[in-house]
Amino acid sequence: MAQRPWRRTGLKPPASAALGVLLALALLALSHLPPPPDRSPHPLPALSPPGPQPEAAAPLSGVQTRSKRLPISPVHLQWDQPPGQGRRRRRGVGGDAPPWLSNDDLQKMQLLASGQVVSKTRVPAHGQVLRVGLRAMGDAERDASPASPEWECQDGRCGLIKRPRDLYEVLAFHLDRVLGLNRSLPAVARRFTSHLLPYSYTDGSLRPIIWWAPDLWHLEDVNNDQNSCALGWLQYQEMLQPHGPAVTAGDASCSSIPRGEWSRLALFDFLLQVHDRLDRYCCGFQPDASEPCMEEMLHEKCRNPAELVLVHILVRRSAPSRLVFIDNAGRLQHPEEKLNFRLLQGIDSFPAAAVATLRSGRLQNLLLESLHMDRELWESQGGAEGLRPLLRTIDRRARILLRYIQERNLTVFEDSLR
Missing domain, CATH: 1.10.1070 (Phosphatidylinositol 3-kinase Catalytic Subunit; Chain A, Domain 5)
Known part of the structure; x- marks a missing residue:
């Protein structure tokens, strides 16, 4: 293409001009040679604009985190580490837990909602109420030890399973915390499957389970x-x-x-x-x-x-x-x-x-x-x-x-x- 004007006029390109053209072509070829290996510790620069970055890992539940405080789907409590391994952070799929629920509340709710039932005892004069010992998931220290109802309860790892019609106790617990009273014991709703429980407790019905406070002061009468x-x-x-x-x-x-x-x-x-x-x-x-x-x-x-x-x-x-x-x-x-x-x-x-x-x-x-x-x-x-x-x-x-x-x-x- 560059030589056509010269042929069209019947003139020959001067020698100096031809030499310049050859030099330019040589420089152009050198510029396209691959660079020598870089022995420095720094990574090579990108040769092309970066493509889409890989997505961040999804939460353990598989649900993407939403930015709204009240998402459409219900919140599962999630912890950064399994129970007993380092400091926990309050986090749910829908964002942080409400400020009126303390870390202690959330830990007890998690125990009540997912703790393994390891023992049961009847509560005197409360025929439809069972006190159960709970073992937190990942609690390696207790996994090998036999379950002792009294020992579990004195350690704050017991709950009272009540009747399905007592589900309002869960609502009452949240009302107590929203109002800042902080006098009710943590409570959650749960379906039970443990073979230790009677069938009426494992038939799929939803029951409230309330944390058992080990130091409640009862009269001896x-x-x-x-x-x-x-x-x-x-x-x-x-x-x-x-x-x-x-x-x-x-x-x-x-x-x-x-x-x-x-x-x-x-x-x-x-x-x-x-x-x-x-x-x-x-x-x-x-x-x-x-x-x-x-x-x-x-x-x-x-x-x-x-x-x-x-x-x-x-x-x-x-x-x-x-x-x-x-x-x-x-x-x-x-x-x-x-x-x-x-x-x-x-x-x-x-x-x-x-x-x-x-x-x-x-x-x-x-x-x-x-x-x-x-x-x-x-x-x-x-x-x-x-x-x-x-x-x-x-x-x-x-x-x-x-x-x-x-x-x-x-x-x-x-x-x-x-």
Whole structure:
């Protein structure tokens, strides 16, 4: 191509020009020779633009991580290392766990949800409740040792399996944490397959399992072993007075409970309509004939307040000034026109953080975010759509409670005892 103009004019290219052309061609050829081997420790530069980078490894569950706090699919708790191997981080497929669930909560939830059942014992006077020893997956130190129910439970590795109808206990646990009360024991929903359990526990039904606190303070009285102290209704009302009398020396476990603890309990029980602790006689509403307080003829005792006692008033020996909320199944089907305001009697202030959450208008969404951590419960209830009716019930009760506080000009207190 470069020589055509010269031929077209009939002229010969000058020698110097031809030499220049040859030199240019030689340089061009040299530039295309492969470079000598690079003996330096640095990698060779890319000869072409880099292609698509390989994708990062997927999480262990095989589900890609989403950036939203509340993903569509339920969250499985995942740990960076197996239990017992180094420090764990809170992480779920949908992102970090909600801040109101502590690391201790998440570890106990993981144990309850996936721990191997290694022992079982009946709980006296609770025919449909089993206490089971649990062994965490990957717990090599315990794999070779024989299971001992008492040893496992004293080590904090036991749970109570309760009836399918007690599933509300799981919802109650998350409500407790969302409100910042932190008085309920961790609970999850689970289906059991262990050969150690009776068939009624392994038939595929979903049951709640609640962490067993090894140091709950029980009275030695077999007729009143579900209390840390014997407390009557009239005595309880006296304790709620600003300068009420102290409990007798024999009930030291109750005398150390500050008034704020009773406020937390009353707020929690009102939202769930739990009557068994503060009003097991159903004195605060007209019960149906099917209510236990009617079947056991307890309601008749409402005529004599001196006979009324509180039940399930428990503390831990390691924290005698903090109540422990147990048996929190609640009654979300309890009609709104029969709400039991007796549960609030004598309470003149409420924890500020809990009241602020009720006022925020976000209670339902916060509960959904928290319940989303329990895969079994979430799926069994049909996800957010199935849970919404229950959460709306709690939200309506919260609004009624806020109106109750406002109309009576009650106060709030800062929660110094967490």
